[in-house]
Structures are given as structure tokens and as C-alpha cells.
Amino acid sequence: MTIDKNNPLEQQNNPDRDGSNGSNVDASTRRRKKPRRNGKGSNTQTNNFTAESTTSKSRRSGKGSEKDSKALATQVTDPNLPSSDAADDAAAAAEGGIKAVGDQRIIPFLKIEKPMIFLSLFLVIGSIIAIAVNGLNLGLDFTGGVSADVRYEQPVEQVEVVQSLADNGFDDAVVQYLGTREELLIRLPPQSDSVDGLNASLNEALSLPNNDVEISNVNIIGSQVGNEIYLNSVMSLVLALVCMLGYVALRFQFKLALGAVLSLFHDAIVTIGVFALFGFPFDLTVLAAVLALVGYSINDTIVVYDRIRENFRRVRGITPRQTIDLSLTETLRRTIMTISTVLLVVLAMLFLGGDGLFWFSVALFIGLLAGTYSSTYIASSIPLRMGLSRDDFIVKVKPEFEEEIVTFNDPKMFEQEKI
Template identity: 75%
Template sequence: MAIEQNIPPRKENTPASNSSGGGSDGNPNDPNDKTRRRRGKPRRDGKGSNNKDSKQTSPAAGKNKTRLASKSSEALTMQTLHSDTDTDIDGKGTLDSADDNAAANAEGGIKSIGDRRIIPFMKIEKPMAILSIFLVIASIIAIAVNGLNFGLDFTGGVSTDVRYEQPAEQTEVVKALADNGFNDAVVQYLGTRQELLVRLPPQSDNIEGLNTTLGQALNLPNNTAEISNVNIIGSQVGNEVYLNSVMALGLALLSMLGYVALRFQFKLALGAVVSLFHDAIVTIGVFALFGFPFDLTVLAAILALIGYSLNDTIVVYDRIRENFRRVRGISPRQTIDLSLTETLRRTIMTISTVMLVVLAMMFLGGDGLYWFAVALFIGLIAGTYSSTYIASSIPLAMGLSRDDFVVKVKPEFEEEIVSFNDPKMFEQD
């Protein structure tokens, strides 16, 4: 008797289109299921699934994308101002959107560069120019009428080195000299609090008599003074110091003019020198107006001030040159406003840190550094103001534009377009 076995029909080994299972009846969890599984699309990195719903971004990748996006946005901020800005080959842009022009006029002619808003510094250019002219004229009048209260370095006098048995205070020494008829004395420490330098106005006594009277005047209670040497500085030496000081100021200004002219452009160099002259003359004018003593320490402060002010001006000029080359579609006035806005944070941080040091010298440095710190304090205020307005407004008034910073191709290096009209080219065989 034959036994019939129900053998199921043999299925063809045809791959299924479903990427998640073995076949139409396949079980992915069955180890005996030999049906091959195929992906609908190849995986990009060999990890994870290809489904759109399962794509996730890791935190590290998100941070990297954020950083790249911020950097790219900064790099592209200055390349494109508006979508409707047309720029020609020469770099002169034209804004055709009426909405952009209306928004710019509402903001005083200042446009938005990318996501940044620029401060209209040049909007008050004329009032600041009038203020600068007034300060310079007032300073010159004060110097001509009142004159400078020159110290012993310029007028001459007596200089002596004194050593005490015990540490002495400067105020006590000045008071003791004033009680004995030696007025307007300047006392400075020489390394230690026991060694001092005493400077006095010109005296009528000779050196021998001056040693005796000074020895008696410098003696403090329970603290004897010993005079090592006495030097008499004549007026001729003071005049030489005065002339050398004026020559040093003039040479410094000429050197700055040449440096900025070679480094940037002559229009910027002229603005930098005028701003430096403004800082120096205003500081000297304040000393002449109030009768502050003017000695070599004050002169050193003015020379240091010229270097500081030039450094601040160079930072602004470097940004102006960079923006003229890369930003198109805005006027030169707006370019300068953009440059001043970008350097404003750096200027505030620099002036704040330097001012803290100057105030510390003024109130804690003693009499030897007081007038040096006062001169720096006045000059820092004038230098920050002049770097923002005088050094930037003068080149703008002289017609500063993008053409001053873009290198142009000389005519002899331009390629000529030559066309050949050969009659044989048009002949047909």
C-alpha cells in the first residue's frame, strides 16, 4: 500500500523587495531561515539604518556643525550684503531694493551687514571736528599766554643725593626743606627709602655754603642726613634739554608719518599724524592752563602717549583697509563706521586696562610718578577720542575710497584681445 506524502511545492529562491525580512514568508528570528536579506539602499557609513526616521545627530556632531556654521556665517557675512545687490567687475555695488534704502535712511544711512548693526560714528563727525579745533586753539593760546611751568630739568637748579640713617618719608623731607626756606623741592627715592634725590630751584649760595645749610635743613628728628654730592645745573643745560625735547617730538611725528604712509596709504598717514599732534598739544595745553609742573617725566609720558595712540590708530586702519577690500555695495563712510564698530570692543578693553595702571600710579606711585600719571591720564582720553574721529574723518574728507587699497593691473600687463578674420575659413569646399 502506497503512502502518499504531501510535499509542499518548492519555492523559487527569489529575493524579496522587503529589506527588513527574509522573504514573503521569511522569519528573521528563525536561525533555520536561509533566505537572504537585501537592503533597499546602501548604507552611507556602514552604521545604523537607512530609514529617514532613524537618522539622528550625535551631540558632538551637532557642536561641530554649529561651529562650522558660525565660522562660515562670519566668513560669508562680508561677501553678500543683500540678495538683490548687483556688483560689477570694478567692485562698485548698486542697491536696487527700495525697502533696503528706506531702512537705511531710517537708521541714518547705515545698513545692516549680515547679522550685525554698525554704529554711525561718522554721523557726528562735524561736531567732533569743531570740538577738536576748539581744543587745539585753546591749548595753543594757553601755552602762549601762561607758558609752561618748567621743572628743574629745563630751568636748572640744584640736585643733591641724600642718605638717611633710617627710612624717611618724602613728605617729611619736603616739609623740613620748606620750613628752612627751600621751597618747591622735589624729592624722589633712589632704590631704597633711605636714599633720596633732592632737587631745588636755583640758589644764590655757593656750593660750600649750600652744603652746610642743606645739611641742617635735611636733618629730621632722630634721623640724621648725610649729603654725598651737590650738583648745580645751569640754565644753559636746561635750554639744551628743552630744544632736544622739541626735536624729539618732531622726529617722532615725522617717523610716524613715514611709517603709516609706507604701511597703509598717505591719506591715512596724514590723519594719523594730525591725531597724534592733537593728543600731544592738548595734553601740553592742559598743563599750561592749570600750571602743572612740566619736567622730563611729563615729556616721557607724552612720548609714550604718542606710541600708544598710534598703536590704537593702526588697529583701526588695518580693519578699514580690510573692509574696503572685502565689503562691497556700501559707501566709504559706512565702511569706516563698520570698521570702528568692529574695533570698539578691543578699544574699550585696551583703554580700561591701561587706565587702571595709570590710576594706580597716580594714587599709589608717590610724588615721583604723579605728574607722569596725570599726563598719561589726559593723553589716554584725548588719544582714544582722536583715534575714533580725527584719524578716521580726515582720510574720509580727503576722498578715501576702495580704489586706494585695491591693486590695479597696469595697462602694459593687460592682455589684448586679437581676432583673426581669415577669408579661407568661410570658403566651402
């Protein structure tokens, strides 16, 4: 007590220490009954009260809530967490913020990560070899040719028109409807005839019994124009991938952006490689399907990435691999519903859409199958291999905003202690 009497600063800060206000409680046993306004420091009584109240509420609600309370108690009493983080987790769990990982089954998607990576490498390398060796069976949009707008008086079948053109020497013709079954768009390989001679030859080849035909427009597309379209198509695909890289890097994190772009490249190259391997015709409709596939695949990947970021921030006590497995498990139902509904539309176009939408539907079907597992394995495993962790998503306090802890020591106090 000698130090207390001779220390005026201590007496000013603690006026109730000598019992002047009727209290004999020692200052060393006093505790704060309310948490600090700035949220810093630990408050043992408040934390215990929050955990006990949450546990009692869960016991009242039934057996399912008892399991949640056990998982919550495990999270609160984790010795690896600071007391302030444990209190925040307990409060968030009371509001339903933290998922009860112990009660939820996590499907180990990444357990077969290596076999799927080897499968993807095999498909990508095989697609590149097929494109380099066989090349693409480019359509008339890229190689040039002849296009004509045709109108019949009565409805006509596409197969009938193609057969009539083949009988008159016009092979490899592409016939598409233009809104109705009377109006058609006909595309032919490059022809040696002039416009006038070609118009007369087409008029004779397209004549059907009891069905008059009128050719309204004939266009000859040169090879130079086809090459420009081909180069612009490649540039559009590359530009789409670069834009996706920048978007995901700004929206999430660069590690995730790299994984997303590699998965998109995988989907596009596998689809194009299948067309090169089997010699399917590759025209602007197929290119449109590839670009649509890029947009669909990035949408599915963004949903998975958003859940990964959320779980890295909220869930504690599990490894990054388990966090990604948890995120993939939670988005599995959404992925199945989305791919099922899209495949129904694609199959309807494939079998009922006619020749004009056939190869478009084939490209979408191949890309959807490749994009579904690439969003699960490639887009998620590559960031994990790059060291993705919780530190990539939490906001770190800059050094200039950290509070400095100052300790005041009075030299006179030490001198009196020695005496």
C-alpha cells in the first residue's frame, strides 16, 4: 500500500481504491462488464455468456440444434483461435453465419484431383495435335464461296433442296431456313462461273416440280474476306479470355483468375479439337457456340469462386483443401440443376433444330461436358496448387493504422519498491 499512497497518478485514476465511495473491492479483481466500443481486447465473461446462451437456445429447439451447439462449442473453444475471434465466431454462429462443418457431409472432390488433371492434359495435348495435323474443316464463312437468298411459293424441305443441288453438280451445299419454310439461305463452295451464269445455273438447279422458285440475291465471298473473318474470330476468342482474366483478378484474386482462364482455355481447345479430330465443319455458328460456352463456363466458375471466398472468410479450423471441397459440395446441387436444364435445351436443338443448328448444338454439347468438370477440378485445383489460403481474402490492417501500445513506468515507483 506504500506505493498506492505515494503515487498521485494512481490515486487520481482510481478514486475508489481506498473505499471512499463505499466499495471495498480491490481494483485488481475488477472486470469490464461490457465489451469495449472499438471491439478490441478479450472479454471473458461476455464470451462465456454468449456461448452459454447460444447453447441453451439450441438445446430448446431439439435434437438437430444440439448437434449445432456441439459444433459451435468446438469452434468457440478452439485453442488455436484468439479469444476475440472465438467470440466473433460464436456471435456469427448464433446468427447463422458460420456453417456447422462437423454436421455437414463434405464430398472429397479433390481426392481424384490428380487423375482429372492427367485427363485434362491428355485432352488438351490431343486436341492441339489434332488441330495441327488434321486442321479444321472450315466452312464457307472462312474459305469464301457463294450465298443466295431463295424463296419458294410453297413450303419445301431442306433435304429436298440439297438433293436437287447435288444432282446438278452443286455439292457440299448448306441450306438454312430464314424464318419460314418458304425462304431459304443457300451457301455453296467457291464457283468458277460469273454472277450471271451462276444465277442461271442455280435457277435451274433449284427448280422443283409444282413449286416455283425465285432467287433474290446472289453474293460471292472471296477467300480474302474469309481469311479476315478467320483472324477476327481468333482475336475475339483471345480477347474474351483476356477480359475474363482481368475481371476475375479484380473481382476475386489473381490465383483464381489464372485458374478460371486456364479452365476456359481447356473448354475451348477441347471443343475445337473434337471438331478437328472428326472433321466436323467449323463455321461461324460453331464459333458462336464456343464463345457462348466461354460465357457459360465463367458464370459457373464465378459461382464456385464466390462460395470459396465466403468459406475462407467464415469457416475456421479446416485446411484450404477442405474449404474448397466444402464449397464444391454446397454448389453441387446448383451445378446439377443448371447443367441439366441447359442440356435439355441443347438436345432439343440438336434433334429438332434442323441442319442450321445441328453443329451449333454439337459444339455446345461437347463444351458443356468439358466445362462442367473443368469448373470443379481445373478452376479449383490450380489456385490450390498456387498456395491459395485464407490470407488471400481477409483485409489486413496497414501498419500506419495500427494502434501503438504505450507503457508508462514511473521511476519513483521503482525507487520506493527498493526501499
